[in-house]
Amino acid sequence: MAEEAKKLIQFKNIIKTFEDGTVVLKGISLDIYENEFVTLLGPSGCGKTTLLRILGGFLQPTEGKVLFDGEDIVNVPPYKREINTVFQKYALFPHMNVYDNVAFGLTIKKEPKDVIEQKVMRMLRLVNLEDYARRNVTEMSGGQQQRIAIARALVNEPSVLLLDEPLGALDLKLRKEMQHELKSIQQEVGITFIFVTHDQEEALTMSDKIVVMNAGEIQQIGTPTEIYRRPVNEFVANFIGETNIIDGVMPEDDCVIFEDKKFPCSARGFDKNEKVDVVIRPEHLDIVPRDQGMLKGVVKSQLFKGMHYDTIVETRAGTSITVRMQVSEDKPVTNNGEKISASGFFLDLEDATELNDAKIIALASAEAWDAETEEPISIKTVEHDIKPETGDYSVTFSTGAGTSITVQAKVVTANKAESTVYQEEIYAMNFFKKVEDIQESMALDTDLKMWANASAWSLEDENEKVEITDVKYDFDPETITPGVYEVTFATEGYEYKVSTTRAAEEGAEVGLIFRPEDLHVMKRGVRQ
Amino acid sequence: MKQFRTMTYPYVLWIAAMIVLPMLLIVLYAFTESGNDVLTFRFTLENFARFVTDRVFLAVLWRSLYIALVTTVICILLGYPIAYVIAQMGERANTIMILLITMPTWVNMLVRTYAWMGILQDEGVLNSFLGLFGLGPVPMIHTSFAVILGMVYNFIPFMILQIHTSLNKMDKNLLNAAADLGADRIQTFLRVTLPLSLPGVVSGITLVFLPAVSSFFIPKLLGGGQYVLVGNVIESQFLTSGDWNFGSAISMIMAIIIMVSMYFTRKIDVSVASAGKE
Structure with a gap:
């Protein structure tokens, strides 16, 4: 349709800079054809309004042209434009009734009364408000006001109707x-x-x-x-609907590798072995028994949504690292x-x-205090034989009074794990902890991350932090006893959102299938 | 909330003592004969009859209403454009202008009226200035011009503020909507801005007309006693002649006139606010 239709509006390299220097439009060029329903879609602040x-004539572009029917209308005032607008909050005239609101434009044009009456009533019939x-x-409801605003604009028979988020104020059903x-x-x-929305x-x-x-x-x-x-x-x-975006590589046309497997697809025009993003919509994935799956994974969660389940399947765990936590009882x-107390500690080489x-005092959480008053007493001397070599x-x-305690310090090599799949590295340290610290922790996952000094980052750029999303341990923090425990920290792995009618148990091992034509390959952009 | 109700009692008492009681006393005085005994309740309508039948008093009443009306009209004609221009300004200029408009009211009205005396006198500032060009002296003080000038000067801030408030709180998108529907600036003003700001004009009228009609020191100072208005008559009944009963009757007549006029202004206000509702 677009090819035969006439270009009605042409934006030519529109730039708009506000007085405070913010650039809201960075060179917009856009053609709009006759009889089209065009939606400008974007998050708030993207410049759509x-x-x-600018098209309505209420703002002037800093640079660029707006052609209407081939003529530049940048300097034409709003009231001379063949464009009508339905405003965000309708902007109905509160001192007029429904009829007079709709008739406003025609009265301004001084059309004969009977003509106005005919046109207005026809419009009101169109929007079911006769x-x-x-x-x-x-006195009218939001939905009715909305329709009055539409009738008020349309009665002038404009060639373009602008609608600025007109449904935003309505409830879901009405919308x-x-x-x-x-x-x-x-x-x-x-x-x-021309319809503006963020929905x-x-x-x-x-x-x-x-x-x-x-x-x-x-x-x-x-x-x-x-x-x-x-x-x-x-x-x-990401903006249009739920989606799965996976890192992939194009070894040749119509073939993409992700999760170390080759899949057929229809995508051309990429360089050999170009890194790409692969998109699969949740509804294009389905859950099957593990041996039939093109991808294999574990069900992490499932939410019932009425028509379907929103399921998350993890095909590969993230980069992970396991450390040892030595739990001791506090014996001052x-x-x-x-009284004096201290605990053993680990130290990176x-x-x-x-x-x-x-x-050293901080590492061992060493402290001394008066047994009766509990007033802190300073630790005067720290004796140690720590050498920059691994060992105990x-x-x-x-x-000062000679009260002393001796603990063990272990010097170890730095505990890091690296993942070439995700191009990231994770680090964490073994640590000592007292029983009561674990029992008293309000947010144990966060505390464990802090105690182990756990962090992860991108291999490409060390300053780019990767979030540790998973902390695993197999003790019950309420009833923990002294001993050695393993704590595992992991980054997010490959997870797929699946929209399916099939129920699956959390933790079940399943397979995922999709059709090759539902794979969409796109150029790797700047990561958001 | 209920337990706080007792806290309103002092205010109820205050209102009773300071507002209701004096008003009742005025009514009482208006309907009783004058006499030396404070407590002789002899009812009469003579105080009212005296006012209505005396041409001099009726002329004074008529003059008062006329002056107040002229003052109000001038306040609207001058105040509306000023309020409109201020409302168009940026937020900062807006605040400064409103501050400048309200600033004179910080000084006592009486003092400011005395200042006008100094300006308008035959040997005053204005006539001395005209004298430099060999003009004048133009008699200005003790004329109806001086009285109206004094009233407009004193009361116009109230008009400007009321109109400005109603212009300022108007949704600017309505103006965009009017432009969008083909109205140029004048049409937008006449069909949208003006009708929507009328409630402000109406409350401005209330705030200007009421004090103007009952004002007594402005005509006294600027009209020089030759220009008697109803307020002056009431004042002299109480302070000079000591005829409190007659003074109360005139006050009541004024109060009724004001109430009736307010009733009609309110009616206009309501019909403006819901214009088109048939």
């Missing part, structure tokens, strides 16, 4: 109704609708053409199916009315070279 206001002509607009109504009105009157569902339901915008730039222009099935980048894929040494007393050493802390 600004673009609409019985409300004499009502005060402030769905209005979506259908708007679409049928547009088909009935046969003019161009992807609205966009998919109503539009002939969707323009996805982000940060003042157009990301993709296409039909709803194109945008949904073949997003051009990660932003669009008592001497002359003084590379940290063993630059030690001082304060650091002893450390003695003592107070």
Whole structure:
């Protein structure tokens, strides 16, 4: 349709900079054809409303041209444009009734009374409000006000109707109704609708053409199916519906490798072995017995959604590292009315070279106090024989009065694990802890991460942190006894959102299948 | 909430003592004969009859209403454009302008009226200035011009503030909507801005007309006693002639006139607010 239709509006490299210097539109070029239902879709602040206001004539672009029917209209005031707008909060005139609101534009044009009456009543019939002509607009419900605003704009027979998030103020049910109504009105009157929204569902339901915008730039222009099935980048894929995005490599045309397996697909035009993002929509995946699956994984969670289940299947665990936690009971040494306590500790080889007393006291959580008053007493001397070599050493802390305690320090090589699959590295340290510290912890996962000094980062850029999403241990923190325990830290692995009607147990080993034509390959962009 | 109700008692008492009681006393005085005994309740309508039948008093009443009306009209004609221009300004200029408008009211009205005396006198600032060009002296003080000038000067801030508030709280998108529907700036003003700001104008009228109609020191100082208004008559009945009964009757007549006029202004207000509701 677009090829034969006439270009009605052309945005030519529109740049808009606000007074405070923020650039809201970074060179927008866009053609809009006759009789199209075009949706400008994007998160708030992406510039979609600004673009609409420039078209309505309420804002001037800093640079660029807006052609309407081939003529530049940048300097044409709003009241001379053949464009009408349905405003965000409708902007109905509160001092007029429904009829007068709708008749406003025609009265301004000084059309004969009987003509006005005819046109207004026809419009009110179109929006199903003919019985409300004499009502005060402030008495009308949100949905009715919405329809008055549409009638008020359409009665002027504009060639373009702009709609600025007109459904935002309505509740869900009404919004769905209005979506259908708007679409049928547009088909009935046969003019161009330009609709601004941040709601992807609205966009998919109503539009002939969707323009996805982000940060003042157009990301993709296409039909709803194109945008949904073949997003051009990660932003669009994520913004339009739930999605799975997996790292992949294109060894040749129509073939993609991900999760170390080759899959057929239809994608061309990539370099040999180019790194790509592979998109699979949740509804294109299904759960099957493990031996029939193209991918194999474990069900991590399943939520019942009425029509289907939202299931998450993990095909591969993240990068993980296991450390040993030595749990001891707190046994302070008592001497002359003084008490002193300290626990053993682990030390990284590379940290063993630059030690001082304060650091050792902190590592061993050494402290001394008066047995009666519990007033803290300072630790005067720290004796140790720690050398920058792996091995066991002893450390003695003592107070001025001679109360002392000796603990063990272990110097070990740094405990790191690296994953080439995820291009990330994870680090954590063995540690000593007292029973009561574990029992008293309010947020044990977070505390364990802190005690083990666990962190993960990208191999490509050490400053890019990777979140540790999983902390596993096999003790009960309430009833823990002294001993050695293993704690495992892991980053997020490959997880697939699956939208399926099949129920699956949490923890079940399952297979995943999909059709090759549902795989979509896109260029690897800048990660959000 | 209920346990706090007792806390309103002092205020109820205060209102009773300071507002209701004096008003009842005025009514009592208006309907009784004058006499030396404070407590002789001899009812009469003579105080009212005296006012209505005396051409001099009726002329004074008429003059008062006329002056107040002229003052109010001038306040609207001057105040609306000022309020409109201020409402168009940026937020900061807006605040400063409103501050400048309200600032004179920080000084006592009496003092400011005395200042006008100094300006308008035959040997005052204005006439001395005209004298430099060999003009004048133009008699200005003790004319109806001086009285109206004094009233407009004193009461116009109330008009500006009321109109400004109603213009300022108006949804700017309504103006965009009007422009979008093909109205140019003048049409937008006449069909949207003006009708929507009328409630502000109406409350401005209330705030200007009421004090203007009953004002007594402005006509006294700027009208020089030759220009008697109802307020002056009431004042002299109480302070000079000592005829409290007659003074109370005139006060009551004024109160009734004001109430009736307020009733009609309110009606206009309501019909403006819901214009088109048939």
